[in-house]
Each structure stands twice: as C-alpha cells, then as structure tokens.
Amino acid sequence: MRFTASRQRIEDASDLVVNGVNSAFRQGIRPHPLVFTAADGAILTDLDGNHLIDYFLGMGPMLLGHRPPPVVAAARQALDRSILVAGQTEAEYAAAQLLADLIPSAEQVRFALSGSEAVHAALRVARAHTGRSTVLKFEGHYHGWFDNVLWSVAPEPADAGPREAPIPVPGSAGQQPADVAVLPWNDAGLLAERLRRHDVAAVIMEPVMFNNAGILPLPGYLEAARAACDETGTLLIFDEVITGFRVSAGGAQREFGVTPDLTILGKALANGFPVAALVGRRGPMSQLGGAVLHGGTYNTQSVAMAATVATLTEIAGGEPYRRIDQVGKRLMDGLRKEFADAGVDARIVGWPAVFQVRLDPVPPRDYREGLRADRARYADLAAALLDLGVRVLPRGTWFVSAAHEDEHVDRTLAAVRAVLAGRAE
Numbered sequence: 465m466r467f468t469a470s471r472q473r474i475e476d477a478s479d480l481v482v483n484g485v486n487s488a489f490r491q492g493i494r495p496h497p498l499v500f501t502a503a504d505g506a507i508l509t510d511l512d513g514n515h516l517i518d519y520f521l522g523m524g525p526m527l528l529g530h531r532p533p534p535v536v537a538a539a540r541q542a543l544d545r546s547i548l549v550a551g552q553t554e555a556e557y558a559a560a561q562l563l564a565d566l567i568p569s570a571e572q573v574r575f576a577l578s579g580s581e582a583v584h585a586a587l588r589v590a591r592a593h594t595g596r597s598t599v600l601k602f603e604g605h606y607h608g609w610f611d612n613v614l615w616s617v618a619p620e621p622a623d624a625g626p627r628e629a630p631i632p633v634p635g636s637a638g639q640q641p642a643d644v645a646v647l648p649w650n651d652a653g654l655l656a657e658r659l660r661r662h663d664v665a666a667v668i669m670e671p672v673m674f675n676n677a678g679i680l681p682l683p684g685y686l687e688a689a690r691a692a693c694d695e696t697g698t699l700l701i702f703d704e705v706i707t708g709f710r711v712s713a714g715g716a717q718r719e720f721g722v723t724p725d726l727t728i729l730g731k732a733l734a735n736g737f738p739v740a741a742l743v744g745r746r747g748p749m750s751q752l753g754g755a756v757l758h759g760g761t762y763n764t765q766s767v768a769m770a771a772t773v774a775t776l777t778e779i780a781g782g783e784p785y786r787r788i789d790q791v792g793k794r795l796m797d798g799l800r801k802e803f804a805d806a807g808v809d810a811r812i813v814g815w816p817a818v819f820q821v822r823l824d825p826v827p828p829r830d831y832r833e834g835l836r837a838d839r840a841r842y843a844d845l846a847a848a849l850l851d852l853g854v855r856v857l858p859r860g861t862w863f864v865s866a867a868h869e870d871e872h873v874d875r876t877l878a879a880v881r882a883v884l885a886g887r888a889e
C-alpha cells in the first residue's frame with residue numbers, strides 16, 4: 465500500500481504542529497504517522513484512500529467499533545439539547561448507575577476526562593485517606609503521563625537497579641520528582657515485605673499487564689496483594705483503563721474475583737468520547753466530597769455522557785461480547801496456527817477483546833522478563849502488516865471490536881501468513 469499522501473501531509477504540518485502529531489504515542493509510528501479521513505466499523509480510511517482493518521481501535525476505546533449506531537444516535541440527540549451546562553444532567557447519574565451495576569468495586573463514582581486525570585485524582589484520594597505519601601507502582605505499568613506515576617514505564621536503562629529493589633526511572637524530561645516506590649510485579653513476597661513499613665498510601669497496578677507486555681497475574685497474586693494491603697492499611701488501586709470492559713464487562717476485578725478499593729476506568733467506557741472515571745469504596749471516595757479537590761470544566765460534558773450511557777447500555781446487554789468472543793477467539797486461534805505453521809515461537813495472551821502477541825517462547829512473570837521478547841521482530845511484523853492493510857500496534861497489543869467480522873479475520877490471517885512466509889517484504 466502507498467502512504468505517500470499521509471507522509472506529505474505530516475511533513476507539511478510538522479512546521480506548525482510538532483512532528484505533525486498531538487500525542488507522544490503517535491510519533492515514531494512506522495513507516496510514518498498516518499492521516500485519516502474516516503473510520504467506520506472495523507475499517508479506517510486514510511488520506512491515500514487506503515482501507516485498513518483496525519486493531520488499534522483508538523488505542524482501545526472503540527469496543528463497539530467506529531461509529532456504532534446506538535452511540536452516534538445518542539450523541540446526536542444530546543447535541544440537540546445541550547453541549548455543556550456546568551451542572552448536573554440525568555445522563556451522568558444514569559452512567560454512574562450503569563458503572564455501579566457492572567463494576568464490583570464501584571460503590572461511588574466520579575467522572576473525569578482522561579485516564580491520566582482519574583489516576584491523579586485516585587492518588588490524591590489515597591494520600592488524603594491514609595495520611596501517607598508514598599505510592600507504590602510496578603515496573604512497566606503505565607498509568608498515564610502525569611508526573612506522579614510516569615516512572616519506570618519504558619525499557620529501562622542499565623541504571624534501574626536490581627530486580628528486588630528497582631530505582632524509579634522518570635519517563636520524561638522535565639518531570640518533577642515524586643514520592644513513588646517501584647517494585648517488580650507478580651512477586652507477592654516483595655510486595656508484602658515493602659508494605660510492612662506502613663508508609664505506602666496506595667498500590668496501583670494494571671491487574672493484567674497489557675501496556676508493555678502481555679502478562680497475566682500469577683495465580684493468587686492479586687489475592688495476595690489484596691491481603692497485604694488489608695493487613696497494612698494500604699489502598700489497592702486497579703487501573704482498568706485497558707482491562708475495563710475488555711477482559712470482561714466487570715473488568716479484570718470481576719474476572720479474577722479480587723475487588724480493589726479504587727478503580728480507574730476509561731477508554732472503552734465511552735467508545736471514543738473523552739470520559740474516564742474513578743470509582744471505589746464509599747470510605748475513600750468520600751474524600752472527594754471533603755478536603756480532596758478534583759475538578760474539570762469539561763467533566764460530564766453532555767454529548768460525552770450520552771455516549772457513555774449508550775455504550776454502557778450496550779455493554780450491560782452483553783451482545784457486543786457474544787460477537788467479540790466469537791470473532792476474537794477465531795482470530796486468536798488463527799494467529800496461533802499461523803505462527804505455529806511458520807515455525808515462529810509466539811504466544812497469544814489475553815481475551816478476545818484484548819490480547820497480546822509475543823514473540824517469546826516463555827511466559828514472562830514481570831516487565832524485565834517481558835523485555836526478552838523479540839520486540840524488534842514484532843515491530844517489523846506490524847509494519848509489514850500495515851502494508852497489507854492491517855493496522856496493529858507495534859508493541860503487540862491487539863484490540864478487537866464488536867464490528868470486526870469473520871471476513872476481517874480471514875483477511876488478517878491471510879496477511880499474517882503472507883508476512884510470515886516472507887512474501888510481503
């Protein structure tokens with residue numbers, strides 16, 4: 465496929481818009497960032513007129529596919545009534561009720577705009593509630609781009625310290641120091657030992673590690689983390705921005721039966737509209753009604769809330785999962801077969817709506833072990849797939865929507881087969 469119009473447009477725009485993009489994660493895309501003109505169902509259309517089968521899905525949000533009719537209709541209707549009222553609407557209460565019905569930890573709800581913001585609010589709540597200052601996170605877990613948590617998120621430099629006692633590594637230039645402790649994930653002993661100092665306000669984690677590697681919690685690990693937090697008065701925060709509504713309608717917490725004190729939701733929550741939520745137990749959440757400040761001019765914007773209600777209603781009905789389970793499972797099984805037939809050591813880790821493809825024969829336990837995977841080869845594979853009209857993230861995560869159909873899966877598997885056979889280069 466040719467991407468020349470996109471390349472030219474990015475180049476021209478770069479004079480005005482830094483690198484032609486508006487998020488750090490959109491630069492460095494191979495062969496270069498693309499410019500899109502439309503998105504519908506499972507298909508993106510770019511400036512060159514290419515139609516691409518989309519497994520980025522907006523970096524995860526488009527669980528129902530691009531422009532699903534019930535969400536589009538709800539957003540249009542909302543627009544006829546209001547855009548922003550700086551007050552309350554019934555839609556936000558309806559959306560909150562749907563969250564409380566779906567997410568085990570959601571006794572109370574506070575909406576925000578982005579996952580990063582909701583994480584920020586959660587950490588403030590946790591510090592205020594416990595009177596402690598340190599937040600404990602895990603190597604390789606991403607919780608947004610804010611100073612508090614952007615630590616030890618990317619392939620670490622040699623100076624990240626020993627595995628048992630990592631030195632927090634900032635993820636950005638210009639970042640403020642933070643009271644943050646970092647540990648390897650999936651090691652219950654190290655976590656319990658660290659919490660016994662009774663100085664940690666909250667432990668925050670992706671309950672399934674999808675951002676930097678596809679790593680499942682070891683059996684009993686989430687339970688052990690819950691117990692260690694309970695014993696030491698530490699809050700447990702699950703960042704379910706990716707896993708929420710994808711691992712199951714009730715998130716990873718429902719799937720694994722471990723309920724955190726606080727949960728961050730985002731992405732699939734509103735199928736592409738800028739909505740995130742902090743939900744949790746009444747005790748800590750009540751801090752938001754007291755001394756903890758969390759605001760936002762655009763919180764619960766009318767169109768976004770109508771889209772949230774429509775999305776969550778679809779999710780609660782279960783139909784999207786029946787479709788995704790069928791199509792996503794076919795895709796996962798098909799990929800396993802293609803890699804096996806080509807003699808490539810690959811593992812597919814996850815669920816039909818979100819999984820990781822790893823070129824790594826041994827399941828990693830944590831981020832450092834995850835770095836063993838042949839990530840350069842996978843990035844080459846992703847670039848070659850794009851050339852055949854299949855857009856997958858270069859880091860291995862695949863998102864599947866209710867709009868993906870068998871025909872898309874067939875074309876995707878044929879493209880993978882061609883790339884693995886070396887016919888596409």
Ligand code: PMP
Nearest residue numbers: 578579580606607608703705706
């Ligand atoms: N937490 C996790 C687990 C995420 O994957 C992301 C975004 N990829 C965020 C938080 C931040 O969300 P946002 O980009 O909406 O700020």
